[in-house]
Amino acid sequence: MNLLNKISLWFIAIVLLVTPVSMYISYNSTKKRLDDVEIERLKSVNQHVTYQLRVGEAPEKKTQGLPISVTLLKGNTLPSKNPEVIHTCLKNNGFSLNECKIRINTYMALDQKVYRISSYTYVTATEEIIGGMLNALFFKMILITALVLITARILSKFILKPFHHAIDGLQQFSIQKKERLQLIPTSTKEFKKLNEFLQNMTDKALEDYASVKEFSENASHEVQTPLAVIQSKIELLAETDINGTQAALLNDIQNSIDKLSRINRSLMLLTKLNNHEFSTHQKVKFCTVEKETLFTYSDHLALKSITLNRQCEKGVYVKIHPALTEILLSNLLSNAIRHNLEEGRIEVNLTRHFYQISNTGQEPDVPTQELFKRFKKSNQSQDSIGLGLSIVKQICEVNEFPVYYDFSKGWHTITVYFDKDHHHQPFVPEQNPETLDSAFENVEQIMNSPV
Known part of the structure; x- marks a missing residue:
C-alpha cells in the first residue's frame, strides 16, 4: 500500500471516530436549541395572557397560534416552581410518534386568587432528529471518502511528482553507465533536501566506483607485468645448464608464479562481479x-x-x-x-x-x-x-x-x-x-x- 493510500485511510478512520462524537454534540445542541426556542415562545405567550388578565381583558383561546387555557386554582399560594416546564413525548392516544409535547404553566396571583395559565406546542421527536442526522452523516461520509481518494490521486500526480521521479531515477541508476542521476527541480523543502542528498550520494558512488575500478585495473596490470618478466627469465634460466636441485627450485618458483597469476585473475573477476559488470537479459x-x-x-x-x-x-x-x-x-x-x-x-x-x-x-x-x-x-x-x-x-x-x-x-x-x-x-x-x-x-x- 502506498503512502497516500495509508494517509487517506488514516484520515477516513479519524473522520469515522470523530463524527459520532460531533454528531452527539450536535444533536444535543440542536435539540436543546429547538426546545429553548419553543419554551421562550410559550413563556412569551403566557406573559401576554398574564398581562391581559391583569388589565381586565378576556384572553383568547389561541395566542400566536398556540392554544391557551386559564384555570383557577384552589388556595392562594403560588407554587415554588414558576413557570413550570413539562416535556412529554407522546406514545399513544393517536398522536404522531415523531413529536414531543412541551407545556408551560405560568402561575399568577390576582385578587387573592391563583390562576394557572397554560400553553403548549409540539416539537420534533428525538428519533426524527437522529434519523435526519444519520442520513446526512451517510451522504457526508460518501462525499468525504470520494473527495479524499480523488485528492490523493491529485497529490500523487502533482505534489509528489518529484518524489516518484527520484524513485524511478534510483531504480534505473547504474554506476556502470557513468551517468549522473537526473532529478527534476521542486519547490517543496523536504523534496529539495531529498534530491540534494540523492544527488550527492550517487555522485560520490560514481567517483568511488571509478576510483576503485581504475585502481584494480592498474594493480592487475602492474602485477601481470613483473610476473611476465619473471616467467620469461625462468624460461631462459631453464634452458641453461642447471643441476637437479636448481631445476626443483625453478619448478617451485614457476608453480608460485602460476598460483599468483590465478589469484590476480580471480580477484579481478570478483571485483567485476561485485560491480555487476555482467548484467544480462538473455x-x-x-x-x-x-x-x-x-x-x-x-x-x-x-x-x-x-x-x-x-x-x-x-x-x-x-x-x-x-x-x-x-x-x-x-x-x-x-x-x-x-x-x-x-x-x-x-x-x-x-x-x-x-x-x-x-x-x-x-x-x-x-x-x-x-x-x-x-x-x-x-x-x-x-x-x-x-x-x-x-x-x-x-x-x-x-x-x-x-x-x-x-x-x-x-x-x-x-x-x-x-x-x-x-x-x-x-x-x-x-x-x-x-x-x-x-x-x-x-x-x-x-x-x-x-x-
Missing part, C-alpha cells in the same frame, strides 16, 4: 555449455582415473551471462576434480530447476558453507588458491541463484538452484561403480549425445 543453453566444459576437462578426469556419471535434461535454458556460465561450470568441475580421490567418482545432475555436482573426497575440516568465503581452504588440496568457490558464490548471488554445499558419507555435493522458490534436499549418488564406464569414455559419450 538466456543461455546451459546444457550445451555444461557438456562443452566436461569435454574441456576430459584429460584431467582421465589423468586421475575419475569415473564420471551424468544425468542431464535436454533443452535447459538459464538466464545468466554466457561468460559467467563458463566460469561457474569450470570452477565447479575443476573443484570436483582437484579435491577428488584417485580413481574417485563424480556425479552430475542437471534439470530445469537446478545443477548439482557431487564428488568423492576427504571429509572437510571446516563447515562446508564456510568454504564459500575467500581464501578459505580445507585439508583436501594444497594447490587450491581458495577463491574458486568464492567466485561460484558471487556468480550465484549476482544472478540470485541459491547455492548449497553438503557433505555426507564421503560425498561432496554443490547444488545451484535456478529459482528462488526451491526446496533444498542434499543429494547422495548411488555407490555402485560397476555400472559406470571409464572417465574418458564417458565424456566421449556425452559429447556425442544430443542436448
Whole structure:
C-alpha cells in the first residue's frame, strides 16, 4: 500500500471516530436549541395572557397560534416552581410518534386568587432528529471518502511528482553507465533536501566506483607485468645448464608464479562481479555449455582415473551471462576434480530447476558453507588458491541463484538452484561403480549425445 493510500485511510478512520462524537454534540445542541426556542415562545405567550388578565381583558383561546387555557386554582399560594416546564413525548392516544409535547404553566396571583395559565406546542421527536442526522452523516461520509481518494490521486500526480521521479531515477541508476542521476527541480523543502542528498550520494558512488575500478585495473596490470618478466627469465634460466636441485627450485618458483597469476585473475573477476559488470537479459543453453566444459576437462578426469556419471535434461535454458556460465561450470568441475580421490567418482545432475555436482573426497575440516568465503581452504588440496568457490558464490548471488554445499558419507555435493522458490534436499549418488564406464569414455559419450 502506498503512502497516500495509508494517509487517506488514516484520515477516513479519524473522520469515522470523530463524527459520532460531533454528531452527539450536535444533536444535543440542536435539540436543546429547538426546545429553548419553543419554551421562550410559550413563556412569551403566557406573559401576554398574564398581562391581559391583569388589565381586565378576556384572553383568547389561541395566542400566536398556540392554544391557551386559564384555570383557577384552589388556595392562594403560588407554587415554588414558576413557570413550570413539562416535556412529554407522546406514545399513544393517536398522536404522531415523531413529536414531543412541551407545556408551560405560568402561575399568577390576582385578587387573592391563583390562576394557572397554560400553553403548549409540539416539537420534533428525538428519533426524527437522529434519523435526519444519520442520513446526512451517510451522504457526508460518501462525499468525504470520494473527495479524499480523488485528492490523493491529485497529490500523487502533482505534489509528489518529484518524489516518484527520484524513485524511478534510483531504480534505473547504474554506476556502470557513468551517468549522473537526473532529478527534476521542486519547490517543496523536504523534496529539495531529498534530491540534494540523492544527488550527492550517487555522485560520490560514481567517483568511488571509478576510483576503485581504475585502481584494480592498474594493480592487475602492474602485477601481470613483473610476473611476465619473471616467467620469461625462468624460461631462459631453464634452458641453461642447471643441476637437479636448481631445476626443483625453478619448478617451485614457476608453480608460485602460476598460483599468483590465478589469484590476480580471480580477484579481478570478483571485483567485476561485485560491480555487476555482467548484467544480462538473455538466456543461455546451459546444457550445451555444461557438456562443452566436461569435454574441456576430459584429460584431467582421465589423468586421475575419475569415473564420471551424468544425468542431464535436454533443452535447459538459464538466464545468466554466457561468460559467467563458463566460469561457474569450470570452477565447479575443476573443484570436483582437484579435491577428488584417485580413481574417485563424480556425479552430475542437471534439470530445469537446478545443477548439482557431487564428488568423492576427504571429509572437510571446516563447515562446508564456510568454504564459500575467500581464501578459505580445507585439508583436501594444497594447490587450491581458495577463491574458486568464492567466485561460484558471487556468480550465484549476482544472478540470485541459491547455492548449497553438503557433505555426507564421503560425498561432496554443490547444488545451484535456478529459482528462488526451491526446496533444498542434499543429494547422495548411488555407490555402485560397476555400472559406470571409464572417465574418458564417458565424456566421449556425452559429447556425442544430443542436448
